[in-house]
Amino acid sequence: MKKSVVAGLLLATVCATAAMAGVIEDRQAIMKDFNTASRTLNGMAQGTVPFDQAAAKVQLQLIVDGSAKLPTLFPAGSDQSTDTVKTLALPAVWSDTPGFTAAAAKISADAKAAMAATDAASFKVAFQAVQGDCGGCHRTYRAAPPRPAGAPGGGPGGGPGRGPAQ
Ligand code: HEC
Numbered sequence: 001m002k003k004s005v006v007a008g009l010l011l012a013t014v015c016a017t018a019a020m021a022g023v024i025e026d027r028q029a030i031m032k033d034f035n036t037a038s039r040t041l042n043g044m045a046q047g048t049v050p051f052d053q054a055a056a057k058v059q060l061q062l063i064v065d066g067s068a069k070l071p072t073l074f075p076a077g078s079d080q081s082t083d084t085v086k087t088l089a090l091p092a093v094w095s096d097t098p099g100f101t102a103a104a105a106k107i108s109a110d111a112k113a114a115m116a117a118t119d120a121a122s123f124k125v126a127f128q129a130v131q132g133d134c135g136g137c138h139r140t141y142r143a144a145p146p147r148p149a150g151a152p153g154g155g156p157g158g159g160p161g162r163g164p165a166q
Contacts, residue, residue: 020075021082027073028085030066037062038131044120045127051120060111063130067108071101088143100141107133 037059043049044056074093081087093100110129117123 016077017082020078020080021085023073023075023078024082024085024087024089027070027089028087030069030073033062033066034134038134041114041127042131045124047120051123053115053118053123056117056123057115060115060130063111064108067104067111070104071097074100088145090141090143093141096140100137103133103137103141107137 040049040059041056044051074089076094079087079089079091079094107130110126110133114123114126114130117126
C-alpha cells in the first residue's frame with residue numbers, strides 16, 4: 001500500500017516535469033514560428049522580397065493564432081527549466097500576468113492591422129509596430145538569450161526577437 005503511494009507520487013512528479021517541459025517546448029515552438037514569419041515579413045518591409053498582401057496575411061495570421069495561445073502556455077510551475085528544456089521566461093510573466101496577456105493581445109491587434117495594408121509603404125509602417133511588440137514583450141518578460149559565438153547579432157532564433165535594439 002505504502003509502496004504504491006510512493007510509486008504513484010514519483011510517477012506524478014515525473015509526469016508533472018514532462019508536462020512542464022512540453023508546455024515550454026510548445027511556447028518556444030510558437031516563438032520559432034514567429035521568428036520565421038518575421039523574417040519573411042521583414043523582407044517585404046525592407047523591399048528585399050516583393051510585397052505580396054496575400055502572402056503577408058498568411059504569415060501575420062500565424063502571429064495572430066500563436067499569440068492567442070500564448071497566455072495558456074505559461075502555467076504555474078513552468079517558470080523553471082527542466083532537465084531537458086531551458087526556459088528564458090522571466091518571473092514577470094507570472095507576477096504581472098495582466099501585462100503579459102496585454103502584450104500578447106497587442107501583437108495580435110498590430111498583426112491584424114498590418115493585414116489591411118495594401119501597399120509596400122503602408123505595410124512597412126504597420127509591420128514596424130509588430131516588430132516593436134516582439135522586443136517590447138521580450139524586454140520585460142524574457143531573459144536575454146546567450147549569443148552564440150561567431151554569430152554576432154544572430155544565431156538560431158535571431159532576427160527581430162533579439163539584439164540590443166530590442
Ligand atoms: C507576449 C510576449 C511576447 C511576444 C509578443 C513575443 N515574444 Fe518571443 N518570447 C517570449 C517569451 C516569454 C519567450 C521565452 C519563452 C521560454 O523560453 O519559455 C520568448 C522567446 C522567443 C524566442 C526564443 C525561442 C526558443 O527557441 O527558445 C524567439 C526566437 C522569439 N521569442 C521570437 C519572437 C518574435 C520574432 C516575436 C515577434 C513577432 C516575438 N517573439 C514576440 C515572449 C514574447
